[in-house]
Amino acid sequence: MRAPDTVLPLEASGIGFAVGALRILSDVALTIAPGAPTIIIGPNGAGKSVLLRLLHGLLAPTEGEITWAGRNGDAARRQAMVFQRPVLLRRSALANVLYPLRLAGLPAKEREARASHALDLVGLSVLADRPARRLSGGEQQRLALARAAAMRPEVLFLDEPCASLDPGATRAVEEIVAALAAGGTKIVMTTHDLGQARRLAGDVAFLHAGRLREHTPAAAFFAGPATAEAAAFLRGELLPH
Numbered sequence: 001m002r003a004p005d006t007v008l009p010l011e012a013s014g015i016g017f018a019v020g021a022l023r024i025l026s027d028v029a030l031t032i033a034p035g036a037p038t039i040i041i042g043p044n045g046a047g048k049s050v051l052l053r054l055l056h057g058l059l060a061p062t063e064g065e066i067t068w069a070g071r072n073g074d075a076a077r078r079q080a081m082v083f084q085r086p087v088l089l090r091r092s093a094l095a096n097v098l099y100p101l102r103l104a105g106l107p108a109k110e111r112e113a114r115a116s117h118a119l120d121l122v123g124l125s126v127l128a129d130r131p132a133r134r135l136s137g138g139e140q141q142r143l144a145l146a147r148a149a150a151m152r153p154e155v156l157f158l159d160e161p162c163a164s165l166d167p168g169a170t171r172a173v174e175e176i177v178a179a180l181a182a183g184g185t186k187i188v189m190t191t192h193d194l195g196q197a198r199r200l201a202g203d204v205a206f207l208h209a210g211r212l213r214e215h216t217p218a219a220a221f222f223a224g225p226a227t228a229e230a231a232a233f234l235r236g237e238l239l240p241h
């Protein structure tokens with residue numbers, strides 16, 4: 001059950017990110033509300049990963065501000081992120097899921113119940129004792145999702161979670177993402193895969209050249225994007241920066 005003290009909506013107001021003279025994101029205003037997944041799409045180099053890292057708090061914006069439920073500051077305990085290439089400990093799959101739960105100070109019984117449930121959710125219960133780094137790429141990504149899910153985040157950021165996975169492993173990850181979303185976790189995810197965006201998105205944020213060009217409900221976006229750039233992107237055309 002969702003705690004009443006939600007950290008959503010997450011609001012980015014006029015955020016920008018620059019490294020020296022290099023401007024990576026400009027003037028992004030985006031509200032992330034509870035509900036079906038928010039999918040961030042756009043061409044290579046558009047700034048999708050940087051935007052996700054800013055929202056997650058791994059990077060600090062050089063302009064503008066980010067608030068969680070109208071408050072400034074750290075909502076770190078209520079959100080988690082899974083990266084394109086999961087970083088796993090040299091331990092068993094189960095130990096990888098248990099580790100952050102221990103760091104969070106949860107009692108042993110709770111840790112074990114959550115880890116077992118999370119491994120079950122991603123279909124890895126039978127591989128619980130296998131060294132995590134010996135799992136296949138798809139299994140490692142599912143394990144990373146289990147580890148994040150076990151923390152019961154309200155918001156889960158996923159940066160291209162299927163980038164190096166084959167279609168079968170991709171479908172498996174999508175099913176987990178859909179199950180988490182159905183259970184009330186707010187998913188915010190970047191992807192290159194338009195089919196995946198169509199399958200999962202409640203709303204779509206389209207980034208191009210460091211600017212947020214559209215943020216609309218998915219059905220409206222795919223039926224007819226409002227900008228010429230998004231229309232060209234959907235047609236598979238290369239976009240100039």
Ligand SMILES: Nc1ncnc2c1ncn2[C@@H]1O[C@H](COP(=O)(O)OP(=O)(O)OP(=O)(O)O)[C@@H](O)[C@H]1O
Nearest residue numbers: 019022024042043044045046047048049050051192
């Ligand atoms: N710390 C940094 N210093 C300098 N440039 C950076 C830094 N982080 C990102 N960039 C640049 O900012 C731009 C946006 O990067 P980002 O990874 O967000 O793009 P993306 O939309 O996720 O692209 P892709 O689809 O290829 O993963 C790129 O040109 C990248 O090289």
